[in-house]
Amino acid sequence: MTIPKKISEQLVKKLVELKDTSELMLDLAYSALLLNSKELAEEVEELEEHVDDLHTEFELLALRSGFSPKESKDFLGLIRLGVVTEAIADAAAQIAEVVLRGIKPHPILKMVIEEADETVTRVQIAENSPLAGKTLREAEIPEKTGMWVLVIRRGNKWIRPKPNTKIQAGDIIIASGYAEGEEDLTKLATAKADGNLSSTAKNSYS
Amino acid sequence: MGGRLALKLGASKSMTEFEKVEYKPVPIRELLTEMKDISELMIDLAYSAALFHSKELAEEVLELESYIDNLVYLLNMNAMLAARDAEDAEALLSVTAVASAADKISDAAADMAAIVLKDIGVHPLIRQAFQKVEEHLTRVKVEPNSFFVDKTVGELKLAPTIGVDIIAIRRGRKWIIDPEDEEIIREGDVLIARGAGAGIEEFEEAAEGKIEKLEEE
Numbered sequence: 563m564t565i566p567k568k569i570s571e572q573l574v575k576k577l578v579e580l581k582d583t584s585e586l587m588l589d590l591a592y593s594a595l596l597l598n599s600k601e602l603a604e605e606v607e608e609l610e611e612h613v614d615d616l617h618t619e620f621e622l623l624a625l626r627s628g629f630s631p632k633e634s635k636d637f638l639g640l641i642r643l644g645v646v647t648e649a650i651a652d653a654a655a656q657i658a659e660v661v662l663r664g665i666k667p668h669p670i671l672k673m674v675i676e677e678a679d680e681t682v683t684r685v686q687i688a689e690n691s692p693l694a695g696k697t698l699r700e701a702e703i704p705e706k707t708g709m710w711v712l713v714i715r716r717g718n719k720w721i722r723p724k725p726n727t728k729i730q731a732g733d734i735i736i737a738s739g740y741a742e743g744e745e746d747l748t749k750l751a752t753a754k755a756d757g758n759l760s761s762t763a764k765n766s767y768s
Numbered sequence: 769m770g771g772r773l774a775l776k777l778g779a780s781k782s783m784t785e786f787e788k789v790e791y792k793p794v795p796i797r798e799l800l801t802e803m804k805d806i807s808e809l810m811i812d813l814a815y816s817a818a819l820f821h822s823k824e825l826a827e828e829v830l831e832l833e834s835y836i837d838n839l840v841y842l843l844n845m846n847a848m849l850a851a852r853d854a855e856d857a858e859a860l861l862s863v864t865a866v867a868s869a870a871d872k873i874s875d876a877a878a879d880m881a882a883i884v885l886k887d888i889g890v891h892p893l894i895r896q897a898f899q900k901v902e903e904h905l906t907r908v909k910v911e912p913n914s915f916f917v918d919k920t921v922g923e924l925k926l927a928p929t930i931g932v933d934i935i936a937i938r939r940g941r942k943w944i945i946d947p948e949d950e951e952i953i954r955e956g957d958v959l960i961a962r963g964a965g966a967g968i969e970e971f972e973e974a975a976e977g978k979i980e981k982l983e984e985e
Binding site for chain 1: 796800811814818858861862863865866868870875876877883887888889890891892894896897900901902903925927928930931933964966
């Protein structure tokens with residue numbers, strides 16, 4: 563690689579953010595539809611603008627990196643990958659727009675989203691839930707249920723989950739994952755868990 | 769894992785010639801579920817094709833893209849016929865908007881696959897980036913001593929236990945895309961899977977015969 567290390571690190575960082583954000587947006591957009599939630603749809607719209615900026619920065623950075631003519635094909639591949647993530651973000655925004663324009667999601671959509679391999683679900687954290695008071699890292703929701711926390715709703719606020727985000731009783735957690743994990747998550751959130759989750763993953767193995 | 773509608777629809781596998789569009793009555797829900805699943809699968813397959821330098825996988829993505837195109841036509845026709853009045857038309861708008869978004873995603877995946885097929889190149893930085901993203905992709909060969917051997921995909925319960933999903937299997941020269949639960953894993957199969965970091969590591973170790981099971985019961 564002939565390009566400066568600093569630029570290559572930035573390119574990787576931006577590409578990671580582009581990919582992760584575009585996929586998050588898609589999940590959020592489906593959640594927005596499922597819940598007919600304007601707030602969630604607005605979140606998608608805001609992320610779309612963010613992705614647009616990020617994508618432009620990424621492309622400028624790639625073009626400015628000073629690659630050699632020999633590397634031009636590789637760089638074209640890199641730029642095209644950015645275009646793919648941007649297209650996914652656009653598609654997510656298009657889905658969110660349905661909600662923002664006040665088109666009531668057709669009942670079929672609810673069935674599709676809930677029936678597809680990956681599902682979106684919302685659960686409220688009960689007072690006595692083992693999750694209440696834990697950070698997301700401590701809660702190990704993906705390990706225990708196979709579900710990913712997409713966004714947390716606290717009062718009127720949407721919180722984007724970080725490992726050190728603390729879960730509070732009353733929070734509404736919106737999560738996606740395989741349909742099998744949905745029941746486990748509901749059990750955990752409503753404090754009916756007694757340690758007998760069907761899919762408790764091992765933390766270590768020998 | 770979604771049951772493939774392809775057989776039922778008799779979708780064309782040809783990439784070069786267009787299939788005549790013909791109306792078939794198919795429930796909109798089935799069509800849309802299939803479109804959502806396949807378009808998301810295509811993205812990961814296309815990324816995998818780039819990461820693992822597989823032109824064959826890239827070609828599979830292009831075939832799925834033409835399959836999605838057929839589904840879009842069918843969905844639109846079925847939606848048109850389902851609308852009896854203005855109210856229905858408005859309600860169905862949300863369905864066609866989502867279908868068009870899924871189509872857009874499948875087009876993006878096909879563009880990515882085209883990069884691989886045209887030898888445009890996958891920059892080493894892409895590999896670095898893919899080690900840092902939330903959802904990881906892996907390619908692993910099933911070793912003779914792995915407990916995966918002779919089990920069906922469904923039996924392994926990969927999704928509920930470790931959040932991993934096998935998106936394709938290469939068996940010799942044959943590719944099985946989005947394998948059904950009933951598909952039996954054989955020794956020597958190359959599995960392409962997606963999932964979060966820790967789950968993927970466990971999956972790789974299991975396929976390589978380094979661990980005996982996925983979890984404590």
